[in-house]
Amino acid sequence: MILSKPWNLPTYEEAASLSPEELFQRLESDAQGLSSLEAEKRLSLYGPNELVSEKPPGWGYRLYTAFRNPLVILLTILALLSFLTGDLRGAVVMSVMVALGVSLRFIQETRADAAAARLKKMIHVTATVLRDGQWQELALEDIVPGDVVRLSAGDMVPADIRLVSAKDLFLIQATLTGESMPVEKADSPDRRPGLSPLERSNLCFLGTSVESGSAVGLVLFTGRQTYLGKVASSLVAEEPPTAFDRGVQRFTWLMIRFMLVMAPLVFLINGLSKHNWKEAFFFAMAVAVGLTPEMLPMIVSVCLSKGALAMSRKKVIVRRLPSIQNLGAMDILCTDKTGTLTRDRVILEIYCDVFGNESEEVLHDAFLISHFQTGLKNVLDRAVLEHAELHKELNVGNYSKVDEIPFDFSRKMMSVVVESVDGQTLLLTKGAPEAVFGRCTHFQSDGKIFPMEPIFAGDLLEEVRNLSEDGFRVLAVAKKPLERRRLAYSKDDEEALILTGYLAFLDPPKDSAERAIAALRQEGVKVKVLTGDNDLVTKKVCEEVGLTAKRIILGSELDRMSPEELEEACENADIFARLSPTHKKLIVEALQKKGHVVGFLGDGINDAPALRVADVGISVDNAVDIAKESADVILLEKDLNVLAEGILEGRRVFVNIVKYIRMGASSNFGNMFSVVGASAWLPYLPMAPIQVLTNNLLYDFSQVPIPTDTVEPELVARPRPWELSSIAKFIVLIGPISSIFDYTTYAIMWFFFQCRNLQLVSPPELAARFAGAVDPDGTYAAALFHTGWFVESLMTQTLIIHVIRTSKIPFLQSQASWPLTVTTALIMAIGAWLPYSSFGSALGFVPLPRLYWAFLAATLLAYLALTQWVKHWLSRKGYL
Numbered sequence: 001m002i003l004s005k006p007w008n009l010p011t012y013e014e015a016a017s018l019s020p021e022e023l024f025q026r027l028e029s030d031a032q033g034l035s036s037l038e039a040e041k042r043l044s045l046y047g048p049n050e051l052v053s054e055k056p057p058g059w060g061y062r063l064y065t066a067f068r069n070p071l072v073i074l075l076t077i078l079a080l081l082s083f084l085t086g087d088l089r090g091a092v093v094m095s096v097m098v099a100l101g102v103s104l105r106f107i108q109e110t111r112a113d114a115a116a117a118r119l120k121k122m123i124h125v126t127a128t129v130l131r132d133g134q135w136q137e138l139a140l141e142d143i144v145p146g147d148v149v150r151l152s153a154g155d156m157v158p159a160d161i162r163l164v165s166a167k168d169l170f171l172i173q174a175t176l177t178g179e180s181m182p183v184e185k186a187d188s189p190d191r192r193p194g195l196s197p198l199e200r201s202n203l204c205f206l207g208t209s210v211e212s213g214s215a216v217g218l219v220l221f222t223g224r225q226t227y228l229g230k231v232a233s234s235l236v237a238e239e240p241p242t243a244f245d246r247g248v249q250r251f252t253w254l255m256i257r258f259m260l261v262m263a264p265l266v267f268l269i270n271g272l273s274k275h276n277w278k279e280a281f282f283f284a285m286a287v288a289v290g291l292t293p294e295m296l297p298m299i300v301s302v303c304l305s306k307g308a309l310a311m312s313r314k315k316v317i318v319r320r321l322p323s324i325q326n327l328g329a330m331d332i333l334c335t336d337k338t339g340t341l342t343r344d345r346v347i348l349e350i351y352c353d354v355f356g357n358e359s360e361e362v363l364h365d366a367f368l369i370s371h372f373q374t375g376l377k378n379v380l381d382r383a384v385l386e387h388a389e390l391h392k393e394l395n396v397g398n399y400s401k402v403d404e405i406p407f408d409f410s411r412k413m414m415s416v417v418v419e420s421v422d423g424q425t426l427l428l429t430k431g432a433p434e435a436v437f438g439r440c441t442h443f444q445s446d447g448k449i450f451p452m453e454p455i456f457a458g459d460l461l462e463e464v465r466n467l468s469e470d471g472f473r474v475l476a477v478a479k480k481p482l483e484r485r486r487l488a489y490s491k492d493d494e495e496a497l498i499l500t501g502y503l504a505f506l507d508p509p510k511d512s513a514e515r516a517i518a519a520l521r522q523e524g525v526k527v528k529v530l531t532g533d534n535d536l537v538t539k540k541v542c543e544e545v546g547l548t549a550k551r552i553i554l555g556s557e558l559d560r561m562s563p564e565e566l567e568e569a570c571e572n573a574d575i576f577a578r579l580s581p582t583h584k585k586l587i588v589e590a591l592q593k594k595g596h597v598v599g600f601l602g603d604g605i606n607d608a609p610a611l612r613v614a615d616v617g618i619s620v621d622n623a624v625d626i627a628k629e630s631a632d633v634i635l636l637e638k639d640l641n642v643l644a645e646g647i648l649e650g651r652r653v654f655v656n657i658v659k660y661i662r663m664g665a666s667s668n669f670g671n672m673f674s675v676v677g678a679s680a681w682l683p684y685l686p687m688a689p690i691q692v693l694t695n696n697l698l699y700d701f702s703q704v705p706i707p708t709d710t711v712e713p714e715l716v717a718r719p720r721p722w723e724l725s726s727i728a729k730f731i732v733l734i735g736p737i738s739s740i741f742d743y744t745t746y747a748i749m750w751f752f753f754q755c756r757n758l759q760l761v762s763p764p765e766l767a768a769r770f771a772g773a774v775d776p777d778g779t780y781a782a783a784l785f786h787t788g789w790f791v792e793s794l795m796t797q798t799l800i801i802h803v804i805r806t807s808k809i810p811f812l813q814s815q816a817s818w819p820l821t822v823t824t825a826l827i828m829a830i831g832a833w834l835p836y837s838s839f840g841s842a843l844g845f846v847p848l849p850r851l852y853w854a855f856l857a858a859t860l861l862a863y864l865a866l867t868q869w870v871k872h873w874l875s876r877k878g879y880l
Contacts, residue, residue, distance in 0.1 A: 009145060012160075012197035012227075015220050016190040020164040023218055029146035031164075033130030042144035049143045049159055049222035063106055125629060127158035147219040152374055153212050153406060156629055157204045160226045161217035163187040168406050168490070169213035171204060182211045197227055209608070212408035214374045247325075247722035248300060251661055254728070255668065262672050269679040279685060299660045303707040307653030315636040316646035317621075323632035325657075326616040327599065328650030329721040331524060332591055333643070334584070334610070335601040337531040337538055338379065340638055341545050342507040346379040348387070349472065350504035354443050354460060361444075362477050362501035363387065364394055369428045369477075372401040372416045380475060380505055403489045411435060417482065417489050425482040427489065429497055432534075433464045436476035436499065443499040452499060464502070468536030471544075472504040513545040516640030523647060524718040527640075528574045528591075530584050530600075530610070535577035542575055549575055555583040566590050584610035597721055601635075601643065603627050618643065651716035658720075659805050660706050662730055666804070667699070667797050669735030674742035678789075681746070683758070684782040688844050691786055695794050702798045702827040705819035709805060712814060733870060734804070738796055741863045745792040746785075748855050755785040780846065787835050787845045792856055794831040796863050798824055803867045807875050810868070 126137040130148040170182035207228040267284035271277045304321040351363040367390045370381040398421045407414035413431025478497035539549040552575045570590040591598045600614035611617035611630035619631035620638040678686035749755045806814035834840035
């Protein structure tokens with residue numbers, strides 16, 4: 001039966017003030033949750049639980065964005081004007097160009113979006129929901145109003161919910177309130193007047209996360225009806241710009257500034273010198289389009305999507321495509337220890353009493369704690385629960401859980417209260433030895449209870465230290481009989497405990513860790529270990545995997561440092577232990593202030609703040625929800641070797657993007673000098689507007705396969721941060737080289753082929769076209785000049801791709817990918833064919849003299865040689 005009044009959901013104030021029973025009745029749900037059939041009906045009524053649809057844009061919108069390109073708009077206008085003025089051939093030619101440009105971008109970006117969508121589907125965030133009377137892990141988008149959900153440490157709050165039960169629940173609400181400190185929540189009705197929803201003590205909101213504690217809640221609102229959905233639904237879709245985004249934007253604006261200076265200048269020079277302002281305007285517009293990096297969005301999206309697909313095959317899933325460049329630019333990797341340097345296969349090696357004697361009682365108590373706790377079960381809990389035989393041996397069914405005091409990072413311990421069938425109530429505690437020892441007043445040995453003397457506590461800590469130095473992770477176990485059973489217990493009850501013994505776990509280093517760290521070091525990435533574990537275990541593991549452990553900085557030391565001291569300590573030390581979540585975040589920020597591109601690899605609740613502030617946050621597929629949601633990159637296998645492969649792929653992607661930027665920008669920069677000089681020198685336009693656009697379109701087409709190009713190992717051997725200054729130096733020094741050979745072509749066409757002679761006689765086959773053997777208006781001379789410069793400009797621009805794409809000698813020491821090679825040959829062939837074709841005739845081209853090709857061959861060889869020499873010089877200067 002569907003909700004009788006779906007439009008009449010309770011307000012936040014009503015939901016907070018009602019009792020759980022009244023609220024269940026209002027939402028026509030109950031403590032056993034919804035049935036699958038009812039949930040399906042509500043899903044169709046309320047829609048999926050998502051703020052912004054993750055569906056890729058439809059083909060119509062994608063086609064619209066392809067048409068919105070400045071080149072397409074200008075070509076369409078020119079085609080329309082040609083049609084209205086009776087130039088049908090010109091209109092047809094430009095219409096074909098529009099169709100080619102739009103279809104090319106549409107196809108490429110459709111493939112890129114499809115690839116990105118496939119990768120996003122590989123990573124899911126789930127919630128624990130009570131459906132059909134059973135707790136199930138369901139995707140967030142499947143949650144509906146009336147669902148009963150369970151929260152524990154590390155979970156994201158999956159919707160706006162009202163708590164019906166809670167135990168020491170603390171939420172992080174910084175995304176909604178900006179408040180960094182956790183906020184405590186409770187399940188009792190909150191009837192205080194005049195409070196905002198966020199101030200209600202029993203309401204939890206989508207976009208927040210659980211730091212500690214546990215709770216069960218009833219879903220009130222989902223998707224766009226949530227608090228976050230109403231206030232800021234666009235926040236989910238809009239990621240903050242990365243360093244890569246900002247770099248591309250700066251480059252785009254640099255090109256726009258070139259265009260804003262160049263187009264008016266060309267317009268004025270041609271208008272004043274040739275007195276045809278209409279012709280000068282169209283030529284200036286064509287030049288402006290030629291200076292616009294209109295292919296940059298497509299090249300970037302294709303490079304990123306291709307890189308993301310390649311990385312997915314290497315078990316690296318990219319959640320945010322621009323982070324690929326940051327991954328390649330990363331020069332410091334901050335990582336946790338467990339599972340990254342170690343096997344993440346923890347074994348319970350020792351369970352003993354305070355004198356080191358094996359103790360079944362200690363193991364039994366630990367098993368009951370791990371079995372009954374509802375919070376996040378870590379690798380240590382799983383190691384205890386692997387002793388499955390204890391479930392039957394202990395007859396766990398004879399125990400019932402009364403309450404739980406969840407773990408938090410300040411206490412470093414947790415407890416459960418259990419009651420046996422004979423009515424005995426026990427508080428069982430486990431945690432960090434130094435934390436538990438401080439709460440113990442007695443210890444147990446051979447069934448007898450003895451006072452806990454300070455000197456004995458010191459001896460125990462020394463034993464723990466010895467175990468830690470051998471690589472063991474130690475937990476203390478304690479208990480306390482309770483005289484009478486209560487409904488609820490708190491951390492205040494964790495006093496006057498009886499120490500029963502301790503557990504020692506071993507998580508051996510991975511065999512591959514040392515090789516992976518060496519590989520990262522070879523790639524220019526320095527590894528720093530940031531862990532909440534103790535310094536002794538950390539030192540042992542780090543030394544075994546090849547990390548220098550001469551100095552280990554503790555979290556307590558960081559607290560006493562000034563900002564300047566903190567930055568220096570983080571720069572010089574490689575191992576940090578006993579860290580809180582805030583410490584990890586501070587270390588990442590300090591390294592960023594020192595100019596590093598910092599990656600952070602983590603999978604726990606305490607890693608989320610550092611994952612958010614890092615230049616690239618890296619997590620794993622089995623991480624807690626908040627860690628996965630905070631990360632930019634997800635590893636399907638928690639292994640530094642996997643990450644090293646991903647880093648190299650990120651650098652390959654960036655190298656190919658920079659190839660396009662260098663080629664396009666240097667070419668455009670050189671064309672500025674060529675066009676301005678020719679405009680001032682010639683009595684006619686240097687090239688017809690349609691010819692400029694054709695040249696630009698063919699050149700752009702030659703660059704489409706850049707994402708497929710091979711990348712040499714030396715180009716990915718070190719981090720590659722975005723450096724607009726080095727790109728600018730490259731542009732300024734390489735760009736004008738093309739102008740040198742443009743001017744030599746001008747001189748050849750002007751003096752040798754007589755294009756200065758406006759009475760130049762056209763060949764007999766062109767006599768009809770140019771109204772006779774004599775051309776008093778200089779039409780044939782202009783056409784010959786246009787053709788000669790068009791072919792030289794297209795050939796040099798297209799061929800120079802192969803010089804700029806590599807640091808080696810092109811064709812001899814380095815070969816481009818076959819798609820790029822084929823496209824280069826095809827475009828150069830089209831350039832040679834156009835002057836002799838009817839298509840070229842429609843564009844205003846004429847056949848070139850045979851001797852022209854000899855001059856062109858010499859020009860190409862000289863251009864390649866000079867550019868290669870300048871490139872080699874730039875490489876030695878470190879600008880490549």
